[in-house]
Amino acid sequence: MSENEFQSGDQVIIDPEYVTKSLRGRVFEVVRRMKVNYELRPLDGVGRNLAAHPGEIVPAPKELLAKPIVAVTPFELGSTVRVKAANIDPSTLFVVLSNGSKVKVAKLGNDxxxxxxxPRTWLEKVTIDLVAAAASAQAAEV
Known part of the structure; x- marks a missing residue:
């Protein structure tokens, strides 16, 4: 394992020999050099920062940097979402518990x-009109 030197702001990838499937082909930005490792921030915005040993990271190849990196806006914790893929009734609502490469959701109500x-791509944010919901609840009480 050779030791690589990077500066803050350098764009790198994790060496394919050491990378997990979920991190393969993702570009990171060097945040800072820690005592032993580098702190890396994913440029696509998915997931948290991670620490990597200098021997496990290499400069990002030009073909990866040529592709536009689209930053993903994470769902807000507590957001109401609908699962648009899989065999789940589209009227079933879920609440976001945490963000990452996958999103942790729970069924709204008690389950x-x-x-x-x-996967983030399976989810669609749902906006709830609170005024209409309150009017619907009052109509149900009558």
């Missing part, structure tokens, strides 16, 4: 503390 980790 015995169960949750699912689903």
């Amino acid at each position: 015995e503390s169960r949750y699912w980790n689903v």
Whole structure:
């Protein structure tokens, strides 16, 4: 394992020999040099910063840098979402518990503390009109 030197702001990838499937082909920016490792920030905005040993990271290849990197806006914790893929009723609503390469969601209401980790692309944000919901609740009481 050769030791590589990087500066803050350099764009790097994790060496394919050491990378996990979820990090393969992703470009990171060097945030800072720590005592032993480098702190890396994903340029696509998915997931948290990670620490990598200098021997496990290499400069990002030009073909990866030539592709536009689209930053993904994470779902806000507590957001209401709908799962648009899989065999789930589209009227079933979920709440976002955490963000990452996969999003942790739980069924809105009580579902015995169960949750699912689903790909971000399967989710669609749902906006709830609180005025209409309150009017609907009042109509149901009558």
